[in-house]
Amino acid sequence: MRKYLFIYKSELMSNLQYVFNVFAGFIGYFILMVIFLNLWKYVYSNPDEIINGYSMNQMIWYVIVTEILWSSLSGRSFCNKISEDVRSGNIAYNINKPYNYILYSLMSHLGSRTICFIMYVIFGMLVGFIFLGSFPTLSILSIIAVLISSIFAFIISTLLITFIGLFSFVIEDSAPFYWVYSKLILVLGTIFPIEYFPKFIRPILTFSPIYVVSYGPAKLFVDFSWNNFIFIFIAQIIYIIIAYMLCFVTYKKGVKKLNVNGG
Amino acid sequence: MLTVVKNQCRISFLSIKYALMREMLNKTTFITNVIFMVLNNASFIIQWIVLYSLRNDIGGYTFRQVLLLWGMASGTYGVAHFFFKKAFSLSDIINNGKLDSFLVQPKNVLLSVIVSDVETSALGDMLYGFIMLIIYGITPYTLILYCLFIICGGLILTSISVILSSLSFWFSKTDMIAETGNNLMVNFATYPDGIFKGLVKALLFTFIPVGITTFIPVHVITEFNINLFIIVILVTVIFITLAFLIFFRGLKRYSSSNLMVARI
Numbered sequence: 001m002r003k004y005l006f007i008y009k010s011e012l013m014s015n016l017q018y019v020f021n022v023f024a025g026f027i028g029y030f031i032l033m034v035i036f037l038n039l040w041k042y043v044y045s046n047p048d049e050i051i052n053g054y055s056m057n058q059m060i061w062y063v064i065v066t067e068i069l070w071s072s073l074s075g076r077s078f079c080n081k082i083s084e085d086v087r088s089g090n091i092a093y094n095i096n097k098p099y100n101y102i103l104y105s106l107m108s109h110l111g112s113r114t115i116c117f118i119m120y121v122i123f124g125m126l127v128g129f130i131f132l133g134s135f136p137t138l139s140i141l142s143i144i145a146v147l148i149s150s151i152f153a154f155i156i157s158t159l160l161i162t163f164i165g166l167f168s169f170v171i172e173d174s175a176p177f178y179w180v181y182s183k184l185i186l187v188l189g190t191i192f193p194i195e196y197f198p199k200f201i202r203p204i205l206t207f208s209p210i211y212v213v214s215y216g217p218a219k220l221f222v223d224f225s226w227n228n229f230i231f232i233f234i235a236q237i238i239y240i241i242i243a244y245m246l247c248f249v250t251y252k253k254g255v256k257k258l259n260v261n262g263g
Numbered sequence: 264m265l266t267v268v269k270n271q272c273r274i275s276f277l278s279i280k281y282a283l284m285r286e287m288l289n290k291t292t293f294i295t296n297v298i299f300m301v302l303n304n305a306s307f308i309i310q311w312i313v314l315y316s317l318r319n320d321i322g323g324y325t326f327r328q329v330l331l332l333w334g335m336a337s338g339t340y341g342v343a344h345f346f347f348k349k350a351f352s353l354s355d356i357i358n359n360g361k362l363d364s365f366l367v368q369p370k371n372v373l374l375s376v377i378v379s380d381v382e383t384s385a386l387g388d389m390l391y392g393f394i395m396l397i398i399y400g401i402t403p404y405t406l407i408l409y410c411l412f413i414i415c416g417g418l419i420l421t422s423i424s425v426i427l428s429s430l431s432f433w434f435s436k437t438d439m440i441a442e443t444g445n446n447l448m449v450n451f452a453t454y455p456d457g458i459f460k461g462l463v464k465a466l467l468f469t470f471i472p473v474g475i476t477t478f479i480p481v482h483v484i485t486e487f488n489i490n491l492f493i494i495v496i497l498v499t500v501i502f503i504t505l506a507f508l509i510f511f512r513g514l515k516r517y518s519s520s521n522l523m524v525a526r527i
Contacts, residue, residue: 024442027443031447035450035451038454038458038459038460038463039321039458042321043317043318171291171292171295172289173292175296176303179384180303180306183303187306187310191310196313
């Protein structure tokens with residue numbers, strides 16, 4: 001475990017040098033927030049109205065949190081990196097290294113995104129406060145619970161994207177799979193909470209990755225309850241195990257038929 | 264003059280044709296890219312189904328009009344990124360001195376650069392645009408207007424990218440400005456203009472001309488207005504002229520980096 005912590009720390013330290021690059025991402029994040037603020041203001045003609053259990057402020061905070069999780073993840077470039085490792089044959093260099101490629105990728109990505117995540121949290125909270133003038137009511141303990149849930153969501157997203165990137169063992173370019181995955185997360189998990197969808201779809205969404213990677217942490221932030229936290233926490237643990245197993249099996253099967261030309 | 268333009272167009276189309284043939288070498292990847300881009304865009308229909316279950320109209324648009332808006336946005340994006348892919352990485356080409364190989368060609372430098380590659384997935388965007396038009400209601404009238412507007416929109420998107428990327432001739436690190444400008448155009452284009460008010464709305468029809476590339480075309484297809492139609496054409500011509508002027512002004516400041524690259 002110590003070697004993985006070392007990988008995490010190394011990536012974290014090296015990314016401290018590129019901290020200003022994050023600011024460019026803030027512009028895109030801010031634009032999205034302006035769009036959603038306008039959209040929800042239009043949909044909630046009366047700001048005190050409650051739709052599907054959410055007030056307008058809760059809906060805007062919900063989007064702010066889910067977008068923090070999604071924007072700070074930088075999933076597309078991570079998926080490209082895994083895919084490129086497979087396509088270029090770089091992955092061959094990792095086979096004989098004394099570490100597990102999946103855990104290496106996970107820790108390396110977490111390390112590279114930690115500073116970005118912290119900065120997005122600060123910026124997102126600032127944007128929310130400027131737009132809405134108040135924060136949701138949360139105790140110190142519940143804030144810690146939301147943070148734990150967010151970190152777990154980050155880990156699951158990273159593992160699922162690793163899994164998609166490893167599709168390159170089967171089909172050369174795994175990017176199209178990532179587009180569809182990202183759009184499903186965006187449409188079904190980032191913009192609306194599960195309660196906004198028809199009743200017959202809700203159980204499917206509850207058991208899907210959307211529940212653990214975006215809905216869970218955001219729901220806890222806008223409407224915290226310990227019952228919800230325990231349920232989301234257990235679901236996240238189960239998903240971490242499932243996602244890791246999927247990556248592990250795909251990787252093992254993939255490297256068996258790996259054929260690298262040249263060097 | 265006419266022969267020069269004709270020759271330039273022929274060279275540009277040949278360049279696009281060969282770039283497409285290169286992309287089609289791996290048929291599975293090519294088809295997957297196109298189909299998944301259609302699915303990728305289609306996933307947003309869910310968002311609008313949910314929103315229209317809450318209200319009968321969003322920003323003054325009916326559900327069918329939102330589909331047309333999406334068709335217009337993806338068609339415009341598709342035209343720009345399929346035919347002029349390199350306009351969206353022009354900053355990198357200028358910054359890294361990769362213009363050298365284009366400078367020695369006896370044809371227009373800007374056109375030679377931007378048509379030198381195609382983005383396969385953008386074909387999916389164009390296809391999705393036509394699917395949306397069919398759902399909205401295709402007639403010879405809507406089809407002609409739609410094709411004209413996606414070409415104009417694509418040219419405006421490309422021109423904006425060229426203008427912002429050309430800043431690299433004067434300043435360093437302007438790739439972020441170009442990227443942000445391109446993102447602004449794409450993000451705002453898929454939401455009805457009626458939800459925006461005040462300063463944001465004013466920006467969408469001026470500095471971030473999404474209004475010209477997407478909103479006005481949707482209004483014109485829904486209800487023809489000759490004045491709005493002429494505005495779109497005029498703005499397109501202005502943006503193209505500006506793009507050429509700024510690029511060639513900046514090109515005078517270009518210096519090679521002695522980078523040795525092979526263009527395959």
